[in-house]
């Protein structure tokens with residue numbers, strides 16, 4: 001076991017973990033942040049997507065100690081106070097899910113996309129979420145929600 | 161669950177090399193391939209040495225000779241976005257952006273992409289195959305639709321990297337640092353076939369680190385990378401082709417054509433190169449040259465489809481070069 005200090009959603013969290021633990025397991029099991037989902041735990045589905053220093057990656061393919069000193073953002077961290085953040089709102093508005101299992105990963109991927117590219121084209125949106133599988137096939141609505149999220153974010157003044 | 165290992169984060173290359181003595185000590189760059197190998201018990205690890213904080217291993221800079229130096233830990237996303245890479249070696253930007261998915265490109269590194277282990281399901285699975293020291297290659301006579309059609313035997317893996325064929329076509333070199341010192345070797349000498357080295361895919365000795373990828377100057381260079389995969393994202397190449405050509409007045413003066421996904425190492429299609437040098441690559445030349453791409457191929461039971469696929473993407477890439485007339 002090693003002690004780690006992780007910065008998650010703006011808060012400093014101390015944990016004692018084995019270095020072989022993935023960031024995903026630590027977020028879910030140690031920190032109770034179950035927004036990032038475990039679909040495959042092998043980098044093949046995207047449901048575990050989190051932002052590290054603002055950039056989307058798979059928490060299941062990241063050793064917890066590799067996240068030390070980085071700014072980690074999960075879907076829980078995208079709330080706007082008590083209310084939904086712009087990307088979350090856009091997903092609800094456009095019904096961009098069915099079962100919802102992939103949704104937090106999709107939302108975080110879109111948030112990462114919009115931070116790098118606030119006004120993406122449809123093609124850029126499609127590429128932006130191409131690392132997130134949706135078994136329910138909600139893609140058309142996900143693309144629409146991402147476009148709407150860009151508008152909402154711009155309206156609310158950028159970074160959430 | 162991963163096996164238990166000690167984790168250290170080196171701050172300098174020297175510190176990393178000190179830790180990298182033991183047989184089961186592993187380099188961790190982005191970790192996107194390493195974690196998969198450890199989870200699947202492809203090899204063991206008692207210590208994982210992270211290069212995350214090692215200074216000087218990231219970033220892209222101009223070399224004195226006008227070429228580019230890419231730090232080994234530069235992420236694939238950075239490579240594909242870099243304006244210098246896009247301007248000088250567009251084929252490399254295309255290859256880097258054809259890897260896996262956005263998240264994996266944000267995390268995976270260029271050196272890690274070259275050093276990743278093969279995806280053969282027998283090698284990754286619970287088979288004591290030839291590559292792991294066993295008696296036979298289970299792909300021969302097994303499920304082999306993703307395996308090698310060129311250069312195979314006694315093991316039939318394909319090299320999984322998308323950037324390797326492009327970097328080989330670009331005549332890139334890698335800088336390798338180990339306890340014994342430092343050397344720079346061309347990628348042509350870096351990758352090895354199973355008939356030479358069964359257990360590994362390159363000449364890296366245990367404990368050595370790839371610190372830099374060195375690209376020679378690019379004036380007058382045309383490059384492209386074309387990959388075919390079953391799905392639009394995430395998938396490894398069924399076949400791919402990297403072109404690096406120089407021409408004067410549309411006539412090819414120098415050609416490098418390298419195939420990916422079809423051989424245990426990036427595969428230079430020398431017959432194609434010979435067929436196009438000195439020509440303007442008109443339609444007939446492109447077709448004949450493409451036919452030569454599969455010279456010597458020996459498909460297994462389930463992968464003969466790769467032959468027309470290779471011919472098709474070689475012809476298509478050559479035609480694209482022809483249509484693009486540099487001013």
Ligand SMILES: Cc1cc2nc3c(=O)[nH]c(=O)nc-3n(C[C@H](O)[C@H](O)[C@H](O)COP(=O)(O)OP(=O)(O)OC[C@H]3O[C@@H](n4cnc5c(N)ncnc54)[C@H](O)[C@@H]3O)c2cc1C
Nearest residue numbers: 189190191192193194260268269271272273275321322370
């Ligand atoms: C779902 C999935 C899909 C993928 N699809 C593709 C694809 O389409 N195309 C493709 O090319 N790859 C693909 N990959 C493979 C891989 O993610 C990438 O190749 C990535 O670039 C590996 O880089 P990394 O930094 O994460 O490597 P790591 O996992 O850190 O390392 C890979 C291997 O190389 C060694 N190593 C790493 N860096 C060095 C170094 N500097 N010196 C010496 N040894 C080193 C490690 O010890 C390890 O054995 C895929 C992976 C996954 C999980």
Ligand code: FES
Nearest residue numbers: 040041045046060
């Ligand atoms: S759980 Fe991480 S990609 Fe599937």
Ligand code: FES
Nearest residue numbers: 098100134135136
């Ligand atoms: S909503 Fe069910 S997997 Fe995407």
